[in-house]
Amino acid sequence: MEKHYKLQNGTELHIFTNDESSFMVTATLIIKNGKALLVGSGFKQSEGERIVRYLQDVQLTLEKIFIIQGDPDYYFALEPIKKSFP
Numbered sequence: 025m026e027k028h029y030k031l032q033n034g035t036e037l038h039i040f041t042n043d044e045s046s047f048m049v050t051a052t053l054i055i056k057n058g059k060a061l062l063v064g065s066g067f068k069q070s071e072g073e074r075i076v077r078y079l080q081d082v083q084l085t086l087e088k089i090f091i092i093q094g095d096p097d098y099y100f101a102l103e104p105i106k107k108s109f110p
Contacts, residue, residue, distance in 0.1 A: 026078075040075060042066055051075055051101070053084070060084045064092060065101040072101030076108045 029037040036055040042048065051071065054061045060079065065072055079086055086109040091099045 038078065040066065040071065040078075042068070042071055053078070055084060058084060059087045061087060062089045062105070065089070065099055065105060067096065067100045069101060069104055072104040075101070076104050079109070 025041045027037075027039045027041075029039075031037065034056055036053075038053040038055060040051040040053075042050075049064060049066060051062060051064045051066045053075070054063065062075065065075065078084075086105070089102070089105070091102075
């Protein structure tokens with residue numbers, strides 16, 4: 025599931041939640057002026073692929089990735105993201 029929020033000053037949040045077969049963590053894109061910061065990536069490769077598809081579909085530039093914890097459920101989905109946005 026995904027949710028999108030428009031905040032003040034042109035900033036937007038796009039939040040990706042994982043399905044029931046994965047850990048209950050979120051990945052969040054903070055978006056402004058066509059650029060994005062990703063906070064967390066999720067656990068499964070399919071979750072990372074979903075983030076890549078969204079970034080490409082709306083033509084965003086991924087500037088930074090911020091991983092908030094060292095637990096695998098917060099970063100295991102990074103592989104497809106790093107391949108698409110080296």
